[in-house]
Amino acid sequence: MRLWIAKxxxxxxxxxxxxTRRKTKNIGLVLVFSLLVFALASVTLLTxxxxxxxxxxxxxxxxxxxxxxxxxxxDLIPPGYIERIGRIRGVQQVxxxxxxxxxxxxxxxxxxxxxxxENPPPPGRIVVGPGLxxxxxxxxxxxxxxxxxxxxxxxFTVDAVLPAESELVSADLVLLNEADFRAFFDYPAGHFTxxxxxxxxxxxxxxxxxxxxxxxxDSRPILREEVLRxxxxxxxxxxGIALALLSAAILAFAILAWDKASGLSAxxxxxxxxxxxxxxxxxDVIRMKLWESxxxxxxxxxxxxxxxxxxVFHFSAALxxxxxxxWAVLYPSFTLLPAIDGLQIATLLFFxxxxxxxxxxxxxxxxxxxxxxxxxxx
Amino acid sequence: MIELxxxxxxxxxxxxxxxxxxSGISLTVAARQVTALSxxxxxxxxxxxxxxxxxxxxxxxxxxxxxxxxxxxxxxxLTEIRRRTFGFVxxxxxLVRGLSALDNVMxxxxxxxxxxxxxxxxxxxxxxxxDLGHRRNARVExxxxxxxxxxxxxxxxxxxxEVIIADEPTANLDTALSRQFLDILSRLIDEGRTVLLTSHxxxxxxxxxxxxxxxxxxxxxxxxxx
Numbered sequence: 001m002r003l004w005i006a007k008x009x010x011x012x013x014x015x016x017x018x019x020t021r022r023k024t025k026n027i028g029l030v031l032v033f034s035l036l037v038f039a040l041a042s043v044t045l046l047t048x049x050x051x052x053x054x055x056x057x058x059x060x061x062x063x064x065x066x067x068x069x070x071x072x073x074x075d076l077i078p079p080g081y082i083e084r085i086g087r088i089r090g091v092q093q094v095x096x097x098x099x100x101x102x103x104x105x106x107x108x109x110x111x112x113x114x115x116x117x118e119n120p121p122p123p124g125r126i127v128v129g130p131g132l133x134x135x136x137x138x139x140x141x142x143x144x145x146x147x148x149x150x151x152x153x154x155x156f157t158v159d160a161v162l163p164a165e166s167e168l169v170s171a172d173l174v175l176l177n178e179a180d181f182r183a184f185f186d187y188p189a190g191h192f193t194x195x196x197x198x199x200x201x202x203x204x205x206x207x208x209x210x211x212x213x214x215x216x217x218d219s220r221p222i223l224r225e226e227v228l229r230x231x232x233x234x235x236x237x238x239x240g241i242a243l244a245l246l247s248a249a250i251l252a253f254a255i256l257a258w259d260k261a262s263g264l265s266a267x268x269x270x271x272x273x274x275x276x277x278x279x280x281x282x283x284d285v286i287r288m289k290l291w292e293s294x295x296x297x298x299x300x301x302x303x304x305x306x307x308x309x310x311x312v313f314h315f316s317a318a319l320x321x322x323x324x325x326x327w328a329v330l331y332p333s334f335t336l337l338p339a340i341d342g343l344q345i346a347t348l349l350f351f352x353x354x355x356x357x358x359x360x361x362x363x364x365x366x367x368x369x370x371x372x373x374x375x376x377x378x
Numbered sequence: 379m380i381e382l383x384x385x386x387x388x389x390x391x392x393x394x395x396x397x398x399x400x401s402g403i404s405l406t407v408a409a410r411q412v413t414a415l416s417x418x419x420x421x422x423x424x425x426x427x428x429x430x431x432x433x434x435x436x437x438x439x440x441x442x443x444x445x446x447x448x449x450x451x452x453x454x455x456l457t458e459i460r461r462r463t464f465g466f467v468x469x470x471x472x473l474v475r476g477l478s479a480l481d482n483v484m485x486x487x488x489x490x491x492x493x494x495x496x497x498x499x500x501x502x503x504x505x506x507x508x509d510l511g512h513r514r515n516a517r518v519e520x521x522x523x524x525x526x527x528x529x530x531x532x533x534x535x536x537x538x539x540e541v542i543i544a545d546e547p548t549a550n551l552d553t554a555l556s557r558q559f560l561d562i563l564s565r566l567i568d569e570g571r572t573v574l575l576t577s578h579x580x581x582x583x584x585x586x587x588x589x590x591x592x593x594x595x596x597x598x599x600x601x602x603x604x
Contacts, residue, residue, distance in 0.1 A: 006491035006492070006494075007490075013488075014485070014488060021477070267475070274474060277466055278485060278486040278533065279457060279486045280488070281454060281489060282453065284488075371434055373425075
């Protein structure tokens with residue numbers, strides 16, 4: 001065993017010397033390879049962090065949402081619905097929600113106005129999302145004016161700005177109290193935008209949804225798990241789109257790396273001949289070259305992955321965010337919670353390091369099995 | 379020490395460009411002597427040397443090393459024999475560029491896995507013995523032709539082989555360096571080693587260091603003078 005370790009140390013030693021001797025080629029290879037890993041890892045890291053973020057945020061959302069439909073379109077919940085739902089068995093809590101969209105011509109962006117369920121701001125005051133605050137350049141204490149759909153001008157004092165951690169879902173949010181909301185949107189009294197329900201037993205969510213659909217045939221229950229699944233598939237779809245967009249570049253890089261890695265220069269072939277002639281076995285040569293390709297591939301993987309990590313979690317994935325994050329005009333700017341998935345790393349490692357090792361191994365094996373007397377004639 | 383029995387060696391056998399480099403060579407190489415293979419270009423000297431040094435296998439015939447038939451051994455076993463028994467000095471020296479003289483000397487011993495300190499000391503001693511101690515950390519491409527050859531000799535000696543094989547060792551050296559090489563040869567014989575070389579340099583062939591000259595022409599033995 002000690003002999004084997006000593007042998008491997010010598011092989012690694014020689015490999016490191018070989019790597020430094022062919023600096024330009026190897027640095028080029030590492031750069032191209034790192035870039036490849038960086039692009040792939042950025043997309044997968046970002047989408048998985050977004051998925052987790054969405055799941056985390058939605059964990060607090062109601063189990064069932066009920067919307068009323070008129071002619072296939074979302075309509076207001078008329079008075080009396082909340083009372084009817086309250087009588088359905090299994091429903092723990094019912095709450096009418098008030099929210100709506102507002103187009104701000106000043107920054108050409110859509111805001112989401114919502115009545116705060118807990119601690120609503122006092123009359124004339126609002127709490128705004130960090131994206132909106134940034135775009136409009138406001139902070140607590142400033143006054144924001146909006147012209148309502150009826151043409152009246154409303155001025156609100158900013159009570160607070162929401163914390164940046166929740167920006168994925170609160171970038172464009174305006175929280176206000178019920179009276180201000182109804183006044184601003186001319187919302188008829190007793191009407192709500194939709195209804196949020198909590199169900200005592202999670203196993204019964206589907207049964208309650210079925211009962212709701214039967215009791216209120218003009219309404220549509222939306223389950224939290226469905227929303228979550230929709231988000232997941234949206235991010236999956238976006239990841240697919242991003243990878244499809246990147247695929248041409250990735251393929252070009254991969255071909256370049258393959259070509260660079262698999263082509264042995266005349267100098268390398270000569271060296272392999274020398275090593276064989278002076279007593280190295282074919283296996284020694286292959287092992288040495290394997291170490292070489294593993295060192296290159298792992299170094300590149302590490303650099304690419306770390307760069308992707310920094311890119312995603314410290315620079316908010318600036319390069320891929322437009323494709324992978326929301327669709328609103330106010331792009332959320334937030335620092336994702338770092339999340340690393342072992343399986344994801346293993347998959348990435350398999351699809352980058354493994355093909356590289358194969359690409360390198362074949363020509364080396366072909367060069368290593370040539371007769372050592374060739375070097376005598378070279 | 380090494381016996382060749384009716385050796386034939388063909389290249390590209392069975393193809394239109396088939397070429398027989400050696401035909402019917404029978405030869406015995408004595409231990410602790412300098413044997414020189416001589417002849418014009420294309421006479422088969424180098425091919426014969428590769429067979430004697432177990433770098434290649436004959437197409438027909440037998441090669442015996444210390445009375446053991448090695449002609450049919452697979453490459454793995456030949457490698458082991460090469461590593462333990464032979465040290466090679468090539469015509470172009472075949473040093474690995476970019477590495478120091480010391481690293482080049484240690485290279486054949488890497489697969490043996492000796493402790494580093496021991497190996498390094500051995501390599502330094504070999505270089506010092508050939509007056510190259512002061513150049514041990516220099517990259518081989520910075521060395522002169524004579525220095526490069528001495529590095530190649532030190533490398534050939536690192537595994538303490540019984541037989542040194544040298545292909546046209548003076549082809550790239552001037553007269554003074556060629557004489558220096560002959561001095562090294564006599565030292566190797568004094569150490570109890572066997573030397574096999576190819577040369578058509580009269581300085582080598584006619585030297586008193588060379589015990590026996592084997593002449594070849596068109597892949598056949600012409601004359602084997604002591």
